[in-house]
Amino acid sequence: MTTLPVAICQAAPVPLDFAGGIDKAVRLAREAIAGGARFVAFGETFLGGYPLWLDEAPGAALWDHPGTKALHAIMLEQAIVANDERLLPLQELCDETGACVSIGAHERVRQSLYNNQLLFRPGEVPLDHRKLVPTHGERLIWMRGDGSTLGVHEAEWGRAGNLICWEHWMPLARAAMHNLGEAVHVAAWPTVREEYALASRHYAMEGRCFVLAAGLVQKRDDLFEGLANVGGSAEAEELFNAIESDVLNKGGSMIIAPNARVLAQAGEGEEILHAILDLSEIGQGLATLDTDGHYSRPDVFELSVDMRPKDGVVRKSE
Known part of the structure; x- marks a missing residue:
């Protein structure tokens, strides 16, 4: 394949309501695939919605805050888990169409939540990427991922991988991914503001790959609607009422x-953004810059990546 049609589904998630979010994701992904896309990307934590209250609600980070605790309990209850049957419609869509879909979700492992960008691919289990370092207030919600989810999908047209948000300012994480030779990279963001666009364009130039910088659209009213879908909470409503801004992402x-040139750019509302990638541009760009090859100095610099899963508990028999 010399060209690859791709799309970004820039849309409002259904906050907190994972079932509603998956229904919407399948509908939008199917629409993007019907429009020609073979690879589709959604933004950070589309399934469950980005936890905007951490940045937008005064007092959300205070110790023992009732609203924050209520929301955390809901997120634990709603989060996806390993082999979650609610994800089957996305897998079936990829199996049926041969397309790939990258989508963010809150994931529960034992009693902890992770920020996971899942890459669904035909005929294979989804590829996980758990965010290595939750940014600032996100650490109140998400556990840190490990090196076991720094991987890529091997497709007939090349390799594809994900990084999430401020991981794009982690030089060693970028170097580890560039070493894997991505043709397509999903940069998942809650919204693609100016500095996030700069990071995404830099990644494309540095890695000599195509980048789908995928953002969300979210309003304060969406939070109330999603909360109502999962049974409501007076404490969470009070926290949401403290948010002053109307449009959040x-x-x-x-x-x-x-x-690093921009092939297509979305506006501020919901839309499906399409482009056709000319994969020959990757090889042309490598003639002048290959940060994992002729522009590296392995005799000076060496990167070690520990890809063992870190579960925290190692049980040993006598």
Whole structure:
């Protein structure tokens, strides 16, 4: 394959309501695939919605805050788990169409939540990428991922991988992914503001790959609607009422070529952004810059990546 049609579904998630979010994701992904896309990306934690109250609600980070505790309990209850049957419609869509879908979700492992960007691919189990370092207030919600989820999907047209949000300012994480030779990279964001667009374009240039910088659209009213879908909470409603802004995430998604030029850019509302990638641009760009090859100095620099899963508990028999 010399070209690859791709799309970003820039949309509002259904906050807290994972069943509703999956229904919407399948509908939008199917629409994008019907429009020609063979690879589809959604933004950070589309399934469950980005926890905007951490940044937008005064007092959300205070110790023992009733609203924050109520929301955390809901998120634990709603989060996806390993082999979650609620994800089957996304897998079946990929199996049926041969397309790939990258989508963010809250994932529960034992009693902890992770920020996971799942890559669904035909005929295979989804590829996990758990965010290595939750950013700032996100640490109140999410556990840190480990190196076992720094991987790529091997497709007939090349390799595809994910990083989430501020991982794009982790130089060693970028180097580890560039070493895997991505053709397509999903940069998942809650919204693609100016500095996030710069990071995404830099990644494309540095990694000589195409980047789908995928953002969400979210309004304060969405939080109330999602909360009502999962049974409501007076404490959580009070926390949401403290949020002053009406529009919280404004999209701005973009599709970027390996030389950092923007192929397509979304506005601030819900839309499906399409582009056709000319995969030959990757090899052309590597002639002048290969940060994992002729522009590296393995005699000076060495990167070690521990890809063992870290479960925290190792049980040993005598």
